[in-house]
Amino acid sequence: DVKVTQSSRYLVKRTGEKVFLECVQDMDHENMFWYRQDPGLGLRLIYFSYDVKMKEKGDIPEGYSVSREKKERFSLILESASTNQTSMYLCASRGSPGGANVLTFGAGSRLTVL
């Protein structure tokens, strides 16, 4: 099975800190995604990457950046964390074993910014 691993399940940071959220997938998938999940808002796409060193903004990229230096790793960076970035962050990898556009998600990283 495809596995998507997010290195930190829970983080607490202070306003203004730089935050790195790491995501690794083990099935050689080209496409990777970062979403944030908030109650009442569902999942919103922050950034995605079609391939190494390639990235594209999602629906809510403000305040975030990403890095994809290796195919298996996709990092989300908060340059200066703010309280409104307190959220659950979900990483996903795209595979299509059945020919459809199926995402495999990691378990999530819950970030609290104080």
Next chain:
Amino acid sequence: GNSVTQMEGPVTLSEEAFLTINCTYTATGYPSLFWYVQYPGEGLQLLLKATKADDKGSNKGFEATYRKETTSFHLEKGSVQVSDSAVYFCALSGFGGSNYKLTFGKGTLLTVNP
């Protein structure tokens, strides 16, 4: 742009009750449709999918039929169990360019009581 509207929760049922979670969509062309499920403390996982009109996706007793005429993809299960308690997300994707990303509904929390 693409959008997904799903039934707002929370939904609370007794074990063995019938479940319906409504989902309608707006999209250009012929999207693929998905239901994802998120169990407590976990990331999302694919529950079922349908890639063309009149397709029925099914898994673990859940079913959903892709209805193009009503732009709907309602999730149903004949007899729910306590273990079905989770958040359910309807999603769609198009193909090519920016339409290749998934658009999610806001999620519906289901609680099944014994």
